Amino acid sequence: MIDDAALEGFESPGMRPAAQARSRELVLRLFNEGLELLREVDFDGLSIETLCARSDATVGAFYSRFENKEAFVGALQRLVVAKTRSGVIADYEGGVAPADNLAHLMGWIAKSALVWYRRYEGLIRASLRRANGEREMWTPMRELGELQISYALPRIQRFAPPAAEGIEQRAHFAFQMLFGTLNNMVMINPGPYSLGDPATARMLAAAMTQFILAGPAPEALGSSV
Amino acid sequence: MIDDAALEGFESPGMRPAAQARSRELVLRLFNEGLELLREVDFDGLSIETLCARSDATVGAFYSRFENKEAFVGALQRLVVAKTRSGVIADYEGGVAPADNLAHLMGWIAKSALVWYRRYEGLIRASLRRANGEREMWTPMRELGELQISYALPRIQRFAPPAAEGIEQRAHFAFQMLFGTLNNMVMINPGPYSLGDPATARMLAAAMTQFILAGPAPEALGSSV
DNA sequence: GTTTTATCAGAATCATAATTCTGATTTTGA
């Protein structure tokens, strides 16, 4: 749920800054209804008319606030990213992120990711689907991932055995598997594990931890591929 | 490259079976050009007019063969899936798939997957993008994954230590990570590793192997998530 | 040869939503 506070000082290209209180309320309703609607349809399916009807607004009002549909979804995305970004920073700098060992850290990362994906599933799906037509559509989301990695990597290196070689590469790849697996669930829900399955976070955390710690692949493996 | 032989006896809903040789040639040109075009654009961006121009055909000819664009891409997908399916079966039953140990098997699976994804990247992307509007758009691809798993699982179980618990779940999840990571590369190319990177197959194989063999997550891990 | 079946060329429809417009009203900030 996006609230008044989240809009404070928020700007986005193609979105006219709201000068009056009722405009801010309108934008808030549009954002929250948009988030809901995107659970059921994707970018193309998101009808401005439906969105406005559900938000007790008129089409004209929408267009007096946003340049077009793209700008609307873009703004919604930036808003969510901004909110998430400050949450991530707070978690790492405020001692919420585990600092004792790798398994705990990865468990927390996987669990947090799942919560986030469930909350914004619709928006994430719309962004993924759009990521081609407008290449930069996924960029803000990508930066969120990079932020997470930039905080996690130093800890991972601290937790790993000093001799561990190539650990940075493996950590990067582990995150790529994490986000890949989750994006894929949002995209096509392949089964058998889904965003809602309690085993998913555990599996992801275990796979990442083991891969990161395992050290370089043995020669026999490397040469066979 | 799709050839004459691949079309032999091929049928697909919304596609009129070609009775004459020149019709078969037309369909072949459309399929191959479609495959090429889809490397650059996705489903929505695939213009029938452009496709026909590139295939030396007229729009009318296209519509005398396919009910609509959806049917065309659907048919192309089914054709590729059918071809791949028989390849997978041949590999497993003809002794191409490694039968000596898990690391080799997974290395081969990852490498083959990468080759396949690179070859059909455009079609895969279009199918992923469409997977929402028409839920069943991804179904044939999904079945390909299930086929692969149904062949690999018995071998995995044979290779694993007899005491290994929950190995079937871990194997399923490992494949879900594999396809998720690859689909994500096709979808948004997140970096740092891409379909073209030689390290990708090695990393994927190592991650899957280690995860499958590692046994159930230690309690400390399980309880932390 | 003759009759279907397919394709050609290319213009004419259609469908669907996004987007724009217009002339009131209403709300807000000074």
Add this chain to the structure above:
DNA sequence: TCAAAATCAGAATTATGATTCTGATAAAAC
């Protein structure tokens, strides 16, 4: 209280491609 800023209602306009049509031609089947 007033002028400016927003919104309302809802019709009119646009844009974009897919899809359909039509009257020749060409190729294949028998």
